[in-house]
Amino acid sequence: MHITTLNYGVIEDLHTVVKDLTGLTVQIKLERPADEQHGDLSTNVALSTFSQLTAEQKKEFHTPRQLADQITQAIQQRHLKKLYVTSVAGPGFINFSFTDTVFFEYLNKVVHHQWSEILELDRKEQKAIVEFSSPNIAKPFTIGHLRSTIIGQAVANLLEATGVTVFRDNHLGDWGTQFGKQIYAYLNIALDHSGQKTNEEILNTSAEPVKDLVRLYVEFHTLAEKQPEIDEKARAWFKKLEEGDSEARRIWQKCVDWSLKEFTRIYQRLHVSFTENEGKGYGESFFENKMGPVLQELEEKKLLIESEGAQLVFLEEEKLPPLMIMKKDGATLYATRDLATDKFRKDNVERYGDHPLIINEVGAEQAEYFRQLYAVEAKLGWYQPGQRVHVKHGLYRFQDKKMSTRKGNVIWLADVLDEAVKRAAGNEKIGLGALKWNDLKRSAHLDVAFEWDEILSMDGNSGPYMQYAYARCASILRKVDPEGVQLDEELVIDPQSPEKALLRKLFEYSEALNRAASEFAPHHVCTYLFELAQEFNHFYHQVSILKAEKSEQKYCRVKLTRAVSFTIAHGLKILGIEVVEKM
Numbered sequence: 001m002h003i004t005t006l007n008y009g010v011i012e013d014l015h016t017v018v019k020d021l022t023g024l025t026v027q028i029k030l031e032r033p034a035d036e037q038h039g040d041l042s043t044n045v046a047l048s049t050f051s052q053l054t055a056e057q058k059k060e061f062h063t064p065r066q067l068a069d070q071i072t073q074a075i076q077q078r079h080l081k082k083l084y085v086t087s088v089a090g091p092g093f094i095n096f097s098f099t100d101t102v103f104f105e106y107l108n109k110v111v112h113h114q115w116s117e118i119l120e121l122d123r124k125e126q127k128a129i130v131e132f133s134s135p136n137i138a139k140p141f142t143i144g145h146l147r148s149t150i151i152g153q154a155v156a157n158l159l160e161a162t163g164v165t166v167f168r169d170n171h172l173g174d175w176g177t178q179f180g181k182q183i184y185a186y187l188n189i190a191l192d193h194s195g196q197k198t199n200e201e202i203l204n205t206s207a208e209p210v211k212d213l214v215r216l217y218v219e220f221h222t223l224a225e226k227q228p229e230i231d232e233k234a235r236a237w238f239k240k241l242e243e244g245d246s247e248a249r250r251i252w253q254k255c256v257d258w259s260l261k262e263f264t265r266i267y268q269r270l271h272v273s274f275t276e277n278e279g280k281g282y283g284e285s286f287f288e289n290k291m292g293p294v295l296q297e298l299e300e301k302k303l304l305i306e307s308e309g310a311q312l313v314f315l316e317e318e319k320l321p322p323l324m325i326m327k328k329d330g331a332t333l334y335a336t337r338d339l340a341t342d343k344f345r346k347d348n349v350e351r352y353g354d355h356p357l358i359i360n361e362v363g364a365e366q367a368e369y370f371r372q373l374y375a376v377e378a379k380l381g382w383y384q385p386g387q388r389v390h391v392k393h394g395l396y397r398f399q400d401k402k403m404s405t406r407k408g409n410v411i412w413l414a415d416v417l418d419e420a421v422k423r424a425a426g427n428e429k430i431g432l433g434a435l436k437w438n439d440l441k442r443s444a445h446l447d448v449a450f451e452w453d454e455i456l457s458m459d460g461n462s463g464p465y466m467q468y469a470y471a472r473c474a475s476i477l478r479k480v481d482p483e484g485v486q487l488d489e490e491l492v493i494d495p496q497s498p499e500k501a502l503l504r505k506l507f508e509y510s511e512a513l514n515r516a517a518s519e520f521a522p523h524h525v526c527t528y529l530f531e532l533a534q535e536f537n538h539f540y541h542q543v544s545i546l547k548a549e550k551s552e553q554k555y556c557r558v559k560l561t562r563a564v565s566f567t568i569a570h571g572l573k574i575l576g577i578e579v580v581e582k583m
Contacts (some may be wrong), residue, residue, distance in 0.1 A: 006175040009083065009106070010030065010041060010043075010084065010096055011028045013075050013078060014028045014043065014045055014071070014075070015028060015365065016078075017071050017074040017075050017078070018045060018049055018071065019486065020074065021067070021070060021071065021074065022049060022057060022067075024043060024049060024051060024052055024053075024235040026048065026049050026052070027048075028043060028045055029044070029045070030042070030043050030509075032041070032508070033042075033095065034178060036501075036504065038089060038095050039087065039095035039096050040084070040096060040097055040098045040099040040504065040507070041092065041095070041096040041098075041165065042089075042090070042093055042095045042096070043093070043094050043096075044065045044093055044133060045071070045094065046065070046067045046068035046071055046088075046091070046092040046093075046094060046399060047068075047091065047092045049064075049067065050063075050064040050067050050092070050489065063091075063092070064091055064092030065090075065091055065092040067092065068088045068092040068093070068094050069088055071094060071255065072086040072087070072088055072094055081099065083098065083099060083102050084096045084097055084098045084099060084102065086097070088389075088486065098507075099152075099556070100493050103493075103500075103503045103504075103507065106503075106506065106507055107196075107503070107506070107559055107560070107563050109204060109431075110506065110562075110563040110566055110567060111559060111562050111563055111566060113375045113566065114274065115161070116163075118509070118510050119163070119510050119513060119514065120148070125353075126164045126165065127164065127165045127166075127167070127251070127352055127353040127356040127357070128156075128159050128165070128166050128167070128356060128357040128358070128359060129166075129167045129169055129352060129356055129357070129358045129359065129362065130152055130155055130159070130166060130167070130168055130169070130359045130361065131148040131152070131169045131170075131171050131358070131359065131360050132148050132149060132151070132152020132155070132156070132158040132168070132169075132170070132279075132360075132361035133145065133148050133152060133170050133267075133272070133274075133361075134148065134170055134171040134172060134173065134281075135172065135173065135259075135263060136173035136174075136178070137172060137173060137174040137179075137181070137254045137255055137256050137259040137260075137283070137310070138178075138182050138213040138214070138258075138259055139173075139178075139210070139213075139214060139217070140208065140210060140211070140214050140410045140412055140413075141210065141262065141263060141266055141412070141413045141414070142410045142411055142412055142413055143396055143411045143412075143450070144395070144396060144410075144411075144412050145194045145413055146396075146413055146416070146435070146439065147363075147393040147395075147396070147439060147444070147448075148271055148361050148362060148363070148393060149267075149270065150270065150272070150436050150439055150440065150576055151361055151391065151393055151439070151440065151444050151522065152168075152333075152359075152361035152391070153168075153270075153272045153576050154440055154522035154525075154574065154575050154576055155359060155361060155391060155520050155522060156168050157574040157575070157576065158513065158516050158517040158520075158522060158525070158574055159517055161513060161517070161574050162513060162514055162517040164357075164517075165353075165422065166275075167275050167276055167351070167352065167356075168274045168275045168276065168281075169274060169275075169276040169277075169281050169282055170274045170276070170280065170281025170282075170283075171281060171282065171283065171284065171341065172280075172281055172282075172283030172284065173254070173284060173474065174252075174256050174259075174283035174284055174285045175283070175284035175285040175288060175337065176238075176334070177234075177235065177238050177331065178217075178282065179237075179238055179241055179252055179255070179354045180234040180235055180236070180239070180241065181217065181220050181221075181231075181237075182213065182216065182217060182251075182252075182255060183234075183237040183238075183241065183248055183251050183252065184220065184230060184234045184237050184382055185216035185220040186199055186213075186216060186251055186255075187251070188230075189216055189219050189220065189223070190213055190215065190250070191203075191215065196458060199212075199216070200254070203254070203258055205565055206258075208262065208414075209258035209259070209261065209262060210258065210259055210262045211412070213255060213259070214410075220234070224257065226463065229236075232473075234537050238331075238502045239331075242288070242331070242332075256283075256285075256399070260280065260412075265414075266413060266414060266417070268285055269417060269428075269432070270417075270432065270436075271576060271578075272576070274340055277333050281507060282341065282344075284334075284341075287340035287344065288337075289343050290340040290344060291332055291336050291337065291339075292342070293340075293341045293539075294336065294339045294340050295311075295325070295326070295336075295344055297343075297380060298313065298325065298380070301379070301380065303376070303379055303380070304325060305322075306416060308328060308329045309328030310324055310326060310327055311324070311325045311326040312324050312325060313325060313376050313379070313524045315372060315375050315376070316503030318371075318375045320371055320372050320375055321368070321372065323335050323372040323373065323375075323376055325339075325408035329531060334369075335369075335372075335373060335376075339371055339373070339376065339377070342358065342377060342382065342383075342388075343382065346382050346383070354499070355383065355384060355387055356387070357386075357387055357389065358383070358388055358389070359386065359389045359390075359391055360388075360390050360391065361391045361393065362390065362391075362392070362393075363392065363393055363394075363395070364392035364393060364394055364445050365395075366390075366392075367390065367392055370388075370390040371390075373388075374388045374390075389520060391444060391520045392443065392444060392445045393444045394444070394445055394447035395445045395447050395448070396447070396448050396450050397447050397448065397449050397450065416435070417431075417432060417435070419452075420432060420434060420435050420455070420456075423452060423456050424456060424464075427580070428438040429464070429467070429578040429579075429580050430464055430467060430580060430583070432577075433463040433464075433466075433572075433577040433578060434455045434456050434462060434463035434464055435455060435463070435573070436463065436482075436575060436576055436577050437462060437463030437466060437526065437577060438454065438455040438462065438463065440522045440523060440525075440526050440575050441523055441527070441530070441556055442523055443521065443523050444522075444523070462532050463577060464583075465530075466529060466530065466533055466572065466577075467572075467577075467579060467580050467583060468539065468569065468583050469533035469536060469564075469568060470565055470568045470580070471568060471579075471580055471581060471582055471583040472536075472537075472540065472573070473536070473561050473562070473564055473568070474565060474579075474581045474582070475582070476545055476546065476558075476561050477558070477561060477562055477565065479546060480546060480558055493556070498538060498539040498542040498543055499539070499543070499556060499557065499560060500563070501535060501539070502535050502536060502539045502540070502560055503560065505532050506532070506533040506560075506563055506564065506567060508528065509528060509532075509567055509571070510529035512524050512525060512527070513525060513528075513571075513574075522574075522575060525571050525574060525575060526575065528570055528571070529567075529571045529572070532564065532568065533568065536561075536564045539560070543557060545557040545558060545561060
């Protein structure tokens, strides 16, 4: 793995020394050796530099290994206080082994919560918009929405933790032809078949109004199978909505308000929040009056082409299907509103800066659509390569069935959250933490087989296992005053000891976080934290922490325990998981 963070000047030293010896400015790549006996970091810079030397220089240095020898000698001469020792291996690999001083310095930064120094933040000028969750108004907030919600939140947290200014947006599906169906159903299908209460009275007092709206939506489709003509009536209602009809707008706003009430309750429970539009996020309806300039720009740049009455952008050079921008009846689509959304972000320089990074956390089944969308925006000159990112997630699998709002066979997210807490003996933190970890521990694009036994297991790679690892640390620390612990800088730790192995694992945290942030992949944090917990459990069973033979050993082990607990808590917080003090 390429190491760029927390290298304690190794890269700087290599740049300087190689330049002095050869006159070349070269790219430095550091790797973590698979075998710890080969050191903490390794580089092939001598081999790569030797290949770039002139014939005369190659005669001077003879071989890459001899160049590596001269590089290591020059580096050692640069340091008065040793931070690492160097060695040369094989045909010219240079290995770096950090001294205990470096590890103890890192340990002190962790226990004093100096995370910005640990992560070596240098991204404060970067801005990113993370768009995630984005449920549809008047449709169920199902278990299927959990993935985008918690993965998106974790990606936003990761970027923020590594120094990026992050804006969190919830692109609610609060516009489109489905609202014509919803309005028709609201006006013509009774929730109370006795006729004693109107639909509005029922929805205003309902504890779960979205479920009632879904009932109407499902009944509409059942009725439409027998009476296809109501589809046309539904389209007419959406046209009225787009034209600003007061009754259509009133009912639509009611649907939005009822849905947001329920969505907010779930977001609060999951500790998920948004920054845009006063915390509500910019739904599709916000861009209803902002599509005109997009259409005009597409026309001016001769990108819109009429085909069978519809307006499309053709993407033959990109080897993608054409993207429809407007239907033949003049109705807009997701793409029209998404383009208006990204133009709004691009033009709002005061808030989002010049060319912000925009990340869409959306299901993998939308991959081709986002490739089309990004290709159109590239043609418009709005964004450069790499500034638009689709973080894809797979599906939850329940008996190989894909959920369908239309059929009504959905698994409501609120019911799943309740069941998780119930199975965790009523503990909200453990139940919801288990759900989140089970999702985030794997690469987001993979499908997830939903199995309660795996989710709530106390063994192996699970949320409860991680929370127990933290609780074990907390139990130890309650028996000692860690504030008074001071490490002796002269203390020498056996390179083969459990302490040294735990120190090395702690030292890898910044690397894991930065990799996860750069790849928009929270599972790297899970992998690291699980490995850290395993290393701590090995340490815990190998040595006595509170009954160490020597006081300096006790101080070292207590401080290690404290650093592990802080690191687990910091990592779990990024993942949106709360710690528990006792289990």
